[in-house]
Amino acid sequence: MPRRSLLRALGAVGAGTMGLALAGCGVPAAYVEPGDRAGRDRSGRERALDFANWPLYVDTDDEDSSKRPTLDAFTERTGISVRYTEEINDNDEFFGKISPALMNHQETGRDLIVVSDWMAARFVRLGWVQEMDRDRQPNVARYLDPQLRHPAFDEGRRHSVPWQSGITGIAYNRAKLGREIRSTEDLWAADLRGKVTLLSGLDESFALLMQGNGVDITGWTADDFHAVCDQVEKLVKQKHIRRFTGNDYIKDLSTGDVLACQAYSGDVIQLQADNPDIEFVVPEEGAELWAESLMIPNLAGHKRNAEALVDHYYRPEVAAELAAWVNYVCPVPAARDVLADSDDEELAALAEDPLIFPDDAMRTRLAIARDITADERRDFAKRWNSIVGL
Structure with missing residues (x-):
């Protein structure tokens, strides 16, 4: 694993x-x-x-x-x-x-x-x-x-x-999806309803979603966080998001139960060895470097x-x-x-x-998110965990 x-x-x-x-x-x-x-x-x-x-x-x-x-x-x-x-x-x-x-x-x-x-x-x-x-x-x-x-x-x-x-970005099965994914917004397309997973961990998930909304994650605010939560809550109610995952997104993507998901770059390199149709994307709006x-x-x-x-x-x-x-x-x-x-x-x-070894073009789209402060963590974690079912 x-x-x-x-x-x-x-x-x-x-x-x-x-x-x-x-x-x-x-x-x-x-x-x-x-x-x-x-x-x-x-x-x-x-x-x-x-x-x-x-x-x-x-x-x-x-x-x-x-x-x-x-x-x-x-x-x-x-x-x-x-x-x-x-x-x-x-x-x-x-x-x-x-x-x-x-x-x-x-x-x-x-x-x-x-x-x-x-x-x-x-x-x-x-x-x-x-x-x-x-x-x-x-x-x-x-x-x-x-x-x-x-x-x-x-x-x-x-x-x-x-x-x-590593990089938190998007992995998808290009052969089964039949098109490219270029941005985080592409995850919300109608043909991916019920075929998308997001990471369940607060610290692992929030930055990429904020970047999809055009936020500079080096200095994000509480309003940016709650905007993401509002967005994800709506997608959950619409049954667009299949579920929230830890390591099990690897299996879902491999079997085709999921066509696109939040993913870690190192995992995808290993997945590609068995399935070259799996691709990893650093979205146009950016991805998190951790x-x-x-x-x-x-x-x-x-x-x-x-x-x-x-x-x-x-x-x-x-x-x-x-x-x-x-x-x-x-x-x-x-x-x-x-x-x-x-x-x-x-x-x-x-x-x-x-x-x-990210090239210069990729590096321009990578950013390190500011961490969640001790004062923020309890309320933020409470809201996020209520959405993902933890």
């Missing part, structure tokens, strides 16, 4: 309401001041680190799935061993798992984690992650995609570094080792190897030249895939 499609909407309200519930129970504020975030760094005497990631989100050896070539190369080069766990299956579930330690100023047992940027925004707001030392990360400073450098929640990417990126990012939790015992691993993955040759395996938008554009120079035809072809 493609990794990104594991994200579900159920937790979208959970972590957002957690702080409100705690405040109502007399629990001390969860925010951690900058001076209380660093722990005693044992990197010098303990050449190790603990890295928590999502399933299927790092390359594995074709003949031995227990081997992870890019991680093994890091250990061989630096002497730092990596205890790698695939324990993150849902952003909010993981938030709930480690939040008791973070709010009580305790170690989490993890030196490096990967969460979606909308969740990363919460960690930054709460002061639960440490600022990285860019002097120790020359590859990040040099090669990080300029379009991903300045998210609203973490200006300058001081606390976060993209692990992989990232899932590496972060170092407070009191991590191996901060310098973690910073070294982050920088390892920003070596173009390492980024190219990872991109060839996971098929998401690579946050290191320089990796494209590495793949293009490969003697392997399949690898060289990936360098020309705009869903891994």
Whole structure:
């Protein structure tokens, strides 16, 4: 199952309401001041680190799935061993798992984690992650995609570094539909009634729909949000939208039960391998560029080792190897030249895939949405979840 499609909407309200519930129970504020975030760094005497990631989100050896070539190369080069766990299956579930330690100023047992940027925004707001030392990360400073450098929640990417990126756009079966889809508005055409699905997760779905209405998602407003909700409510009543989905849109699109849907770029690359009639569109009005990012939790015992691993993955040759395996938008554009120079035809072809390395024309239509603030989340999630049936 493609990794990104594991994200579900159920937790979208959970972590957002957690702080409100705690405040109502007399629990001390969860925010951690900058001076209380660093722990005693044992990197010098303990050449190790603990890295928590999502399933299927790092390359594995074709003949031995227990081997992870890019991680093994890091250990061989630096002497730092990596205890790698695939324990993150849902952003909010993981938030709930480690939040008791973070709010009580305790170690989490993890030196490096990967969460979606909308969740990363919460960690930054709460002061639960440490600022990285860019002097120790020359590859990040040099090669990080300029379009991903300045998210609203973490200006300058001081606390976060993209692990992989991707695009939320539209996937459709051109052969069965019999025409092209060029814009989000095309989803509402009469011949698609009952054959369209949208993503159920608030954080995964709203930006593309706003862009379809001509909204600049880098600075959207509450009025923009409620306009989308009004629109979607009407489409639900008209039975135009078949249903709201998590990962199961992949099956619906493959079987033909659905002809067009909101989708993630990385999923579609894998679907196209089995069905070349499946196409992915960045609508004329634009699509959302998102990232899932590496972060170092407070009191991590191996901060310098973690910073070294982050920088390892920003070596173009390492980024190219990872991109060839996971098929998401690579946050290191320089990796494209590495793949293009490969003697392997399949690898060289990936360098020309705009869903891994977006071209300039596509990039002009991509934007990073501002995140939902803590004050907004409860009411927004309540309304959205009532529409999608969560």
